[in-house]
Amino acid sequence: MERVFNNFSENFTKPVCDAWRRINGSARRVALVGLVATSTRAGIVHAAEPEVVADGRDDWTLLYRHPVNHQLFEQLSASGNSYRLGPRRGVITALSDVSVGTQQVLDASSEQSRYHGWFLANTFLGVRPLAGLDVNLNLLMLNPSASDGYRASGFVHPGLNLHLYRDLFNLDRHPVRLDIMGSDLGWVTAGNGLLLESAPLEGVRGIARWKDWELDYLFAGRGYWSDDDYEALSLSALKRKVQLGLVNWQKYDPPAGAPPVPGATQQHAYYATLGTRWPIVPWLRLATEFGYRVDKQPRVGVLGRVDVLLRDRADYAIHLGYQFRFYQAGFGPRDRMLTPTWAFNSPMQQDAYVTNPFEYFGLSPAYDQWSHTVMAEGRGRVGFGVEVFANTELWVRFARSSTVPKFAVYTSEGFRAPGQATNVYYQAGLRYYPWSLLPHRLSVSLTNKQVQAAERPTDPVQRRFAPGNFYLLALEAYL
Amino acid sequence: MKTRQWLTSAQFVEPLTSCLLASCLLTFGCDAGAPNEPEPGVATVYVTGARDAVPLHPLRLAVAWQRGNLADERWLTTYDTRLRLLQDRLRVPLTLPPLSMRPTLTDASTAYLECHTGAQTIEAPVVSPRILIYEDVDESGDLNPDLPYAPGIDRVWGISERAVFPIVAFSDLDQVLSSLPMEGAECLRSVTNGSYSSFFQGRYYSGQLMPSGSPISTYIHLSATQYARVLMGCALTNERGLATVDQVRDESEQRWVDDAIAGDPCAESAGTCTRGQAASFVLPDIVANLDPGSHQNTECYVFGNLDALLVAEYRLVCEGCLCHWNGVHKTWIVDSSRPPKAWPCGSRVKYCATPTDSLWKVPNTCSPVVERPE
Numbered sequence: 001m002e003r004v005f006n007n008f009s010e011n012f013t014k015p016v017c018d019a020w021r022r023i024n025g026s027a028r029r030v031a032l033v034g035l036v037a038t039s040t041r042a043g044i045v046h047a048a049e050p051e052v053v054a055d056g057r058d059d060w061t062l063l064y065r066h067p068v069n070h071q072l073f074e075q076l077s078a079s080g081n082s083y084r085l086g087p088r089r090g091v092i093t094a095l096s097d098v099s100v101g102t103q104q105v106l107d108a109s110s111e112q113s114r115y116h117g118w119f120l121a122n123t124f125l126g127v128r129p130l131a132g133l134d135v136n137l138n139l140l141m142l143n144p145s146a147s148d149g150y151r152a153s154g155f156v157h158p159g160l161n162l163h164l165y166r167d168l169f170n171l172d173r174h175p176v177r178l179d180i181m182g183s184d185l186g187w188v189t190a191g192n193g194l195l196l197e198s199a200p201l202e203g204v205r206g207i208a209r210w211k212d213w214e215l216d217y218l219f220a221g222r223g224y225w226s227d228d229d230y231e232a233l234s235l236s237a238l239k240r241k242v243q244l245g246l247v248n249w250q251k252y253d254p255p256a257g258a259p260p261v262p263g264a265t266q267q268h269a270y271y272a273t274l275g276t277r278w279p280i281v282p283w284l285r286l287a288t289e290f291g292y293r294v295d296k297q298p299r300v301g302v303l304g305r306v307d308v309l310l311r312d313r314a315d316y317a318i319h320l321g322y323q324f325r326f327y328q329a330g331f332g333p334r335d336r337m338l339t340p341t342w343a344f345n346s347p348m349q350q351d352a353y354v355t356n357p358f359e360y361f362g363l364s365p366a367y368d369q370w371s372h373t374v375m376a377e378g379r380g381r382v383g384f385g386v387e388v389f390a391n392t393e394l395w396v397r398f399a400r401s402s403t404v405p406k407f408a409v410y411t412s413e414g415f416r417a418p419g420q421a422t423n424v425y426y427q428a429g430l431r432y433y434p435w436s437l438l439p440h441r442l443s444v445s446l447t448n449k450q451v452q453a454a455e456r457p458t459d460p461v462q463r464r465f466a467p468g469n470f471y472l473l474a475l476e477a478y479l
Numbered sequence: 480m481k482t483r484q485w486l487t488s489a490q491f492v493e494p495l496t497s498c499l500l501a502s503c504l505l506t507f508g509c510d511a512g513a514p515n516e517p518e519p520g521v522a523t524v525y526v527t528g529a530r531d532a533v534p535l536h537p538l539r540l541a542v543a544w545q546r547g548n549l550a551d552e553r554w555l556t557t558y559d560t561r562l563r564l565l566q567d568r569l570r571v572p573l574t575l576p577p578l579s580m581r582p583t584l585t586d587a588s589t590a591y592l593e594c595h596t597g598a599q600t601i602e603a604p605v606v607s608p609r610i611l612i613y614e615d616v617d618e619s620g621d622l623n624p625d626l627p628y629a630p631g632i633d634r635v636w637g638i639s640e641r642a643v644f645p646i647v648a649f650s651d652l653d654q655v656l657s658s659l660p661m662e663g664a665e666c667l668r669s670v671t672n673g674s675y676s677s678f679f680q681g682r683y684y685s686g687q688l689m690p691s692g693s694p695i696s697t698y699i700h701l702s703a704t705q706y707a708r709v710l711m712g713c714a715l716t717n718e719r720g721l722a723t724v725d726q727v728r729d730e731s732e733q734r735w736v737d738d739a740i741a742g743d744p745c746a747e748s749a750g751t752c753t754r755g756q757a758a759s760f761v762l763p764d765i766v767a768n769l770d771p772g773s774h775q776n777t778e779c780y781v782f783g784n785l786d787a788l789l790v791a792e793y794r795l796v797c798e799g800c801l802c803h804w805n806g807v808h809k810t811w812i813v814d815s816s817r818p819p820k821a822w823p824c825g826s827r828v829k830y831c832a833t834p835t836d837s838l839w840k841v842p843n844t845c846s847p848v849v850e851r852p853e
Binding site for chain 1: 652653656657659660661662664665668675
């Protein structure tokens with residue numbers, strides 16, 4: 001056994017250390033910051049770092065924050081991405097997250113998920129021909145199943161984001177900056193996630209910024225249903241610590257029990273929202289959001305979330321979070337119980353919490369709903385390039401019928417309303433980093449949180465995660 | 480200036496209440512309520528027929544579910560109450576037997592629901608109750624019906640119609656709901672008239688049982704008690720009984736001829752023919768057609784000095800709920816001047832006109848007139 005470790009040290013650790021010594025002092029310091037952050041795969045966001053606008057990714061989690069399809073140069077310049085190969089400045093750059101893996105069921109009663117032998121290359125190409133214009137192309141190349149036949153199910157899903165940005169004029173000696181981008185908006189979270197959270201959207205977005213103020217307009221051609229549009233205008237102050245929003249959720253509600261009527265008049269659900277994000281201390285944050293549906297009978301929704309995040313440690317990271325949600329019956333945008341569908345389903349979706357407005361809005365017309373969610377993620381290095389990690393989510397949800405007489409409904413996940421359910425989602429395992437200062441890795445884990453997908457990733461599905469227990473093997477490289 | 484809807488103080492009250500509720504919810508203190516159980520259904524029953532009959536024993540109304548068939552036929556009651564006054568219209572509560580007993584019910588079928596859920600037609604297992612009015616002969620307060628294949632004590636006066644518009648209930652509403660998207664649940668809710676109930680009014684369309692969309696109602700036509708041996712089971716028009724009932728499978732012919740008649744009247748008999756003294760003939764009990772499980776057609780003809788009594792007896796024979804009719808044609812030919820005792824022709828059974836010149840070729844087309852015996 002000792003010889004095995006010696007060989008390992010000779011073959012893997014020593015070359016890395018030798019290379020480390022060859023780096024000069026200042027570069028070493030820069031690299032150190034980057035590599036420490038790299039080892040946690042989620043970088044430290046410093047105030048001095050270039051800002052990524054319209055960034056819907058959750059900052060307060062240890063789940064992987066996938067790159068977004070705009071401002072690639074800025075993303076690459078962030079300290080957490082120092083290992084990436086693409087240039088930080090110039091005309092063109094690129095980055096890619098590549099993985100191959102398999103999931104297998106632990107027990108015969110579980111069905112294979114669609115991604116039981118996959119490859120995935122989430123590749124971004126950014127072209128900046130001149131200051132103020134970015135052309136960003138995200139090519140998501142994936143094959144969900146190696147069982148379908150040689151390259152039979154390989155897909156390339158392009159997402160293009162054309163990004164225009166200009167300083168328009170100065171106001172009080174500060175520039176007013178305008179960003180307009182579309183149509184690939186990536187994973188969008190509206191406010192703190194009361195209405196939309198980590199939802200893949202296409203549409204257009206315009207953002208005007210001045211000092212600590214931000215005016216954000218968003219139009220998405222599809223939200224949680226195939227026939228809806230999501231339109232929002234929000235005003236943020238104090239660097240988005242306070243955010244006021246107005247939302248117009250357009251839809252076509254059919255009569256009860258009847259199919260959608262062709263040529264039906266479009267209906268609207270109007271909302272006013274107020275969100276706050278308060279970083280009490282650098283590792284503790286409190287976030288709230290209050291929503292008020294203003295059409296017909298006023299209805300309210302409430303989201304409260306508190307997070308403790310210790311991420312910037314060399315050998316370990318911990319996130320503990322709690323969120324409470326309350327959706328009064330009728331708060332959701334639909335006035336009929338219509339099952340929402342998730343339009344894009346790739347393994348990247350597993351890096352989002354199960355607790356999501358998507359899970360509530362189908363029932364919303366007839367049920368008061370509330371939930372308590374505890375999120376906990378942790379990881380720690382145990383030596384020899386091995387990391388232990390565990391991501392868990394405890395979700396306790398309640399639904400109370402608001403109709404008389406009461407009626408029972410099942411969601412796609414099998415939750416029976418009215419009623420209460422407690423669900424625990426987990427992923428836990430080991431990661432092995434052959435190059436201890438780089439994020440490329442081999443991982444093995446157990447999980448019950450596997451993305452649900454139909455034959456194609458773009459086939460809408462009614463439930464986001466497949467039931468069952470699985471073990472996962474994955475090889476991941478970050479370029 | 481028109482006040483904005485969402486700025487009125489009155490409309491703020493409910494959201495504020497909700498905020499208080501939200502603070503309650505934060506402490507886990509609010510209860511989502513116990514899981515719903517399906518609510519009982521209610522059927523409207525219209526009573527027709529022999530309303531003026533006077534029962535010797537208490538009349539009761541029951542909701543009963545068939546278990547077993549033929550000699551094993553048993554009825555499980557979920558509602559049984561005394562009828563002190565026989566009204567034209569009754570409201571009857573409907574509840575399902577316990578879940579564990581439902582698989583034993585034999586009046587089971589499949590309902591087909593078009594729910595616009597984007598999926599195929601919903602196929603849901605259903606069971607069907609019968610609502611009956613019976614005379615509680617043993618005054619036990621429990622239904623123990625006297626049935627053609629399972630003799631009992633209580634006389635059934637009438638039973639709910641179900642050939643076209645049966646009352647049905649989802650065997651397991653929760654199981655059906657769990658297999659449906661929530662759009663389907665809304666559809667189901669409209670099927671059960673907006674209530675969370677397993678019961679709905681069905682109708683047959685092209686041999687398939689579907690929801691009618693109407694409130695639950697049925698008719699009970701009362702018949703005379705002495706002959707009301709109602710066939711309760713196997714009369715449901717469903718996939719089990721529709722194709723085979725009403726078909727005649729076996730027919731036979733029997734003939735009895737008075738010795739006093741000259742000639743060879745047995746020559747043209749297709750079945751058995753027995754000659755004997757008219758006085759020794761055992762004649763059938765001529766009854767009204769009140770038993771749906773049997774059918775008796777009685778005709779009398781006169782030809783010269785001969786009387787002929789023709790009795791066609793049909794009996795529904797069931798194996799499970801696959802039923803067919805067995806028929807026996809019986810003929811008695813006697814001298815008109817010396818009929819046997821209790822000869823019904825000319826008294827209880829009126830003569831039919833004889834359109835042919837041959838006694839042996841009388842058509843079986845005359846509708847008999849049978850008087851009810853005293």
